Amino acid sequence: MQKSTFLTLLLSALALCSSLGAQTPSDDSPELLFSDFYSRALCLEPLNVESDLSPYISHLWLANLADSVQPSALSDIGFLLTQLGQPERAQAYLMRAYRTSHKDHLIGEPLARLALANQDYATAEEVITELLAKVPDDHFLLILLQQAYRSEEKWDEAIEVGKKIVELSNDDPRQVSGLSGLYIQAGRQAEALKLLEQYGKTHPGEPTTQTLLFYLYLSTGDYDRAGKALEQLRKQGADSDALRVAEVTYFARREQYREAAKYILRQSRSEGIDPEQVESLIQTLYKESPSATEARREMVRVRPDIAKIFPHTPQLLLGLSQDHLLLGDTVAAEGILDKLVDDRAELVSPYVYFTDRYAAAEDTTHLRHYAEAGHEALPEEGVFRLYLALLAVNAGDTVVYRKQLDDALSVVSPEDRFYPQLALLRADDLSGGGDFEAARPYYEAAVRQPLPPAYNNYAYFLTEKSGTPADLDKAEKLARQAIKLEPDNGTYLDTYAWVLYRKGSSMLALIYIKKAIEATETPDPTLYEHLAEILTAEGRYDEAIEAWRHCLESGGDSKRVAQRVEAITEMKKSKKAEPATDGLGDD
Numbered sequence: 001m002q003k004s005t006f007l008t009l010l011l012s013a014l015a016l017c018s019s020l021g022a023q024t025p026s027d028d029s030p031e032l033l034f035s036d037f038y039s040r041a042l043c044l045e046p047l048n049v050e051s052d053l054s055p056y057i058s059h060l061w062l063a064n065l066a067d068s069v070q071p072s073a074l075s076d077i078g079f080l081l082t083q084l085g086q087p088e089r090a091q092a093y094l095m096r097a098y099r100t101s102h103k104d105h106l107i108g109e110p111l112a113r114l115a116l117a118n119q120d121y122a123t124a125e126e127v128i129t130e131l132l133a134k135v136p137d138d139h140f141l142l143i144l145l146q147q148a149y150r151s152e153e154k155w156d157e158a159i160e161v162g163k164k165i166v167e168l169s170n171d172d173p174r175q176v177s178g179l180s181g182l183y184i185q186a187g188r189q190a191e192a193l194k195l196l197e198q199y200g201k202t203h204p205g206e207p208t209t210q211t212l213l214f215y216l217y218l219s220t221g222d223y224d225r226a227g228k229a230l231e232q233l234r235k236q237g238a239d240s241d242a243l244r245v246a247e248v249t250y251f252a253r254r255e256q257y258r259e260a261a262k263y264i265l266r267q268s269r270s271e272g273i274d275p276e277q278v279e280s281l282i283q284t285l286y287k288e289s290p291s292a293t294e295a296r297r298e299m300v301r302v303r304p305d306i307a308k309i310f311p312h313t314p315q316l317l318l319g320l321s322q323d324h325l326l327l328g329d330t331v332a333a334e335g336i337l338d339k340l341v342d343d344r345a346e347l348v349s350p351y352v353y354f355t356d357r358y359a360a361a362e363d364t365t366h367l368r369h370y371a372e373a374g375h376e377a378l379p380e381e382g383v384f385r386l387y388l389a390l391l392a393v394n395a396g397d398t399v400v401y402r403k404q405l406d407d408a409l410s411v412v413s414p415e416d417r418f419y420p421q422l423a424l425l426r427a428d429d430l431s432g433g434g435d436f437e438a439a440r441p442y443y444e445a446a447v448r449q450p451l452p453p454a455y456n457n458y459a460y461f462l463t464e465k466s467g468t469p470a471d472l473d474k475a476e477k478l479a480r481q482a483i484k485l486e487p488d489n490g491t492y493l494d495t496y497a498w499v500l501y502r503k504g505s506s507m508l509a510l511i512y513i514k515k516a517i518e519a520t521e522t523p524d525p526t527l528y529e530h531l532a533e534i535l536t537a538e539g540r541y542d543e544a545i546e547a548w549r550h551c552l553e554s555g556g557d558s559k560r561v562a563q564r565v566e567a568i569t570e571m572k573k574s575k576k577a578e579p580a581t582d583g584l585g586d587d
Helices: 002-014 017-023 030-044 054-066 071-083 087-100 105-117 121-134 139-151 155-168 173-185 189-202 207-219 223-236 241-253 257-268 275-288 292-309 314-326 330-342 348-360 364-377 382-394 398-411 419-432 436-446 452-465 469-485 490-502 506-519 525-537 541-553 558-577
Strands: none
Touching: 071 087, 071 105, 087 105, 087 121, 105 121, 105 139, 121 139, 139 155, 155 173, 173 189, 173 207, 189 207, 207 223, 207 241, 223 241, 241 257, 241 275, 257 275, 257 292, 275 292, 275 314, 292 314, 314 330, 314 348, 330 348, 330 364, 348 364, 348 382, 364 382, 382 398, 382 419, 398 419, 419 436, 419 452, 436 452, 452 469, 452 490, 469 490, 490 506, 490 525, 506 525, 525 541, 525 558, 541 558
16 A cells, blocks of 8 residues: 555656756756666666566656656656556657657657557657658558558548558558558549459469459449459368358358358368358358348258257257247247257257246246256356246245355356346345345345346345445445436335435435335335335424325234324424424523
8 A cells, every 4th residue: 555655656746857857956967867866767677567666666756857858767757657557648758758859769659659549649640750751661650650540530641651551561462452441441442443453463363352352342243253253262262261251252142042051061061160160151141141031041951951060069059040030930949949958058048048938927837947957057057046046935945045045156157147136135035034244245246237126125235234324325325326227116216215314314315205106006005104204204294194094005014003103193292392482592
């Protein structure tokens, strides 16, 4: 903690270096003083990120204090600020170093890169242009300048720089491809075609530019020339991934879906291809086809054969089931999904398809079957653990319920999206059993992700079971988060109102408890009880008694209602018995 404070003070002092330096009494040899501090700083420069930066920073600062226009110290401070995550201040120091060094290349280049990272394109252009005036053929600087122009969508300027890069690179195909891309982004497609066609004549057999040319022809609907370009690609690289994608795209654009499906099946049998590449080709077909539905109709004919080629890749069968679902054939889809479940495939989707379906139908028998199957295949998946816990509590088996939760929380990753729900269930169970200290860490785990019930329940827990000022402040924030996510939820509005009441803001609490009652379809005695207590705090006794009547009518405890009404009646009598005051003090 002391180290962090020291670093903060030193970094804050850097902003004052120039003015402080001007106020420092001049030495007969200020250069010697600077040299001494700077040399010491270099000796203390940390060798790794774990090293203590404080001595290094302090000597750099003192060197800059001795002579605030020395570019070496200014640039080192700039680099240090970059390392410490202060890019804007770093750029300011590097700019000062660059100017005082009379535009030194070793300072200017990192300055330009930092300006680009800071999206300060004007500064980047200015610095790079100045550096190029000295070294006009610097390839890296030209690339940086082109990057600045691209970021600002200055396509014409970027193209001119691109031409020079191509020239300096001796017609490197990557640079030619990049230049053609700039033409396309500038809307100058004809020039992109011309560039690639000319390059193809002088560099026959070069695959990168030929591939670009193929896709350009396709984009213009020129299938004849696209076919010729594709033929060239076949001659250049027979089984490359790029060629396979081009072949499938060509079939798709021409709506030759059956031919595409047969081609993908043939490629599945070729040596060296893996199932992920096959699935990628299938998805390319769907994406590039004018009618993905028609493409799917043809693929479902060959997908079973593809799945047989890769019997240990259940993802391919899953893809087939998804195609059947999208084509409206749920019977075929569910048959495949059921087979994946029977095989205990290590994929979440097949099990979740059925658990969600039977949970919605409240079919606990089938829900249990698929949840147990999912748990068996994927024991660390939170969704199946959650279903099994809920099934246990639904059956009234609290022993199994608690065991399910404890087991789940010991194996499910906190990053699992269902972990917070499991933690919330455990927290509520512990809190309900009176074990408040054990419940708190589970509530903390539950609110690490945006989960409205967790925000609400933890807020209520802090209000009712703790009530300290710090916990009430935290409860207010949590309850506010819950109604921010679900502003019409009566339960969450009630919790927020109750927290405000407990904090002494009964007037504001009254607004929210009324909103809660309006948002709740079925009369809730707890809401009317809270309304009555808030009205009592406001001194509105008759309205409070009326609220207790509503509480009783909606199922509230008659004994408690009678006690509270009697207490309010006594409050009314006491208030009437109080002597009236005229506002004048005693003599």
